[in-house]
Amino acid sequence: MTAAILVTGGGGVGKTTVSAAIAVTAARRGLETLVLTVDPARRLAGALGIAELGAEPSKVAEEPLLWAAMLDATSSWEAIARRHADPAVADRLVNNDLFAAATGQFPASQSYAAAEEATRFVKDGRWDLVVVDTPPSAGGIEFFTAPANMTDLIGGRLLRWLTGGKMPGRRFFFDRAARPAIRIADAVLGAGLFERVAQFLMDLRTTYDGIAASSKEIEGVLSTAQTLIVTTADPTPMREAIRFFRDLPANAQHPTSVIFNRSLPVAWVGARTADQDDELAANLARWSLESARQQRLRSQFSDRYSTEITTIDWKPTAPTDLDSLEALLTTAGGYSLENLWD
Numbered sequence: 001m002t003a004a005i006l007v008t009g010g011g012g013v014g015k016t017t018v019s020a021a022i023a024v025t026a027a028r029r030g031l032e033t034l035v036l037t038v039d040p041a042r043r044l045a046g047a048l049g050i051a052e053l054g055a056e057p058s059k060v061a062e063e064p065l066l067w068a069a070m071l072d073a074t075s076s077w078e079a080i081a082r083r084h085a086d087p088a089v090a091d092r093l094v095n096n097d098l099f100a101a102a103t104g105q106f107p108a109s110q111s112y113a114a115a116e117e118a119t120r121f122v123k124d125g126r127w128d129l130v131v132v133d134t135p136p137s138a139g140g141i142e143f144f145t146a147p148a149n150m151t152d153l154i155g156g157r158l159l160r161w162l163t164g165g166k167m168p169g170r171r172f173f174f175d176r177a178a179r180p181a182i183r184i185a186d187a188v189l190g191a192g193l194f195e196r197v198a199q200f201l202m203d204l205r206t207t208y209d210g211i212a213a214s215s216k217e218i219e220g221v222l223s224t225a226q227t228l229i230v231t232t233a234d235p236t237p238m239r240e241a242i243r244f245f246r247d248l249p250a251n252a253q254h255p256t257s258v259i260f261n262r263s264l265p266v267a268w269v270g271a272r273t274a275d276q277d278d279e280l281a282a283n284l285a286r287w288s289l290e291s292a293r294q295q296r297l298r299s300q301f302s303d304r305y306s307t308e309i310t311t312i313d314w315k316p317t318a319p320t321d322l323d324s325l326e327a328l329l330t331t332a333g334g335y336s337l338e339n340l341w342d
């Protein structure tokens with residue numbers, strides 16, 4: 001069976017880097033591993049060999065068991081429509097100007113499309129481990145609520161929003177008396193609008209069964225995956241991490257660990273020196289205070305949310321090659337991420 005690890009957290013905290021680090025390490029420990037990455041920095045993409053490749057997994061050169069693919073962060077409603085509607089219907093849907101107008105109201109589609117993509121690879125069975133980096137829009141809880149939201153949306157909310165009532169049949173649309181608002185719109189905008197609205201809703205409705213079935217599958221995968229939250233000791237990502245614990249839906253696992261990335265070395269705590277005339281010593285004193293603050297914050301967090309904590313050091317240079325990615329894990333403190341697959 002394929003194990004899945006989901007790496008979530010606020011923007012810019014190191015999700016993509018940590019996902020790659022876990023995948024490199026797992027591959028080097030003998031697991032056939034796929035990392036699904038989102039928006040990697042250019043040098044990191046280069047190291048994974050996905051600079052010019054797309055959404056299909058490809059082997060990473062010089063790392064026999066490692067595969068990588070890009071999760072398309074822009075893939076959204078169009079991809080969903082194409083996956084769940086007949087080709088002709090999908091064409092008609094995405095070319096309907098109402099499609100863009102209506103779907104633009106619902107950003108949940110990006111999380112959903114990413115979750116659907118990740119599920120496809122977990123179900124594939126080719127890998128021992130799939131590590132999923134989550135898109136920025138889904139850094140928090142959205143990744144877990146997306147499947148239910150989508151089903152709800154296509155099955156009801158979107159259609160109610162558009163029609164103001166239950167999903168109507170075609171006859172309803174042509175019973176103009178039933179929709180005075182549309183009758184007026186038609187008079188003002190021309191009769192074509194009316195037909196396009198009807199067609200749009202009919203076409204959209206055909207995607208429902210596919211989306212409902214695939215949402216169930218996604219929820220199954222999400223409910224057995226190990227979840228990691230990445231944060232730094234800064235207020236904004238911390239708020240995101242806390243929100244995750246507060247709003248965690250029942251179908252998601254309690255996070256396996258919270259990773260405090262870019263942590264200052266614990267050895268700096270108490271490394272203050274009395275000689276404040278020395279510029280270097282003064283800096284060390286400042287960083288020693290900051291390191292102590294970070295340590296306090298982590299232990300408060302761990303007590304409050306009864307969770308494991310992993311610390312990853314703040315490296316002097318951005319870890320973008322395979323060896324320095326692996327080093328992130330081998331020098332990590334607290335809960336060992338190698339426990340994830342042991």
Ligand SMILES: Nc1ncnc2c1ncn2[C@@H]1O[C@H](COP(=O)(O)OP(=O)(O)O)[C@@H](O)[C@H]1O
Binds near residue numbers: 017262312317328
């Ligand atoms: N432990 C670390 N030490 C030093 N730089 C890091 C560390 N983790 C991440 N970075 C750098 O921080 C930046 C943001 O990391 P990234 O993984 O792209 O974040 P996210 O995917 O959460 O947006 C990148 O330039 C990355 O190289």
Ligand SMILES: [Mg+2]
Binds near residue numbers: 017038
């Ligand atoms: Mg990223």
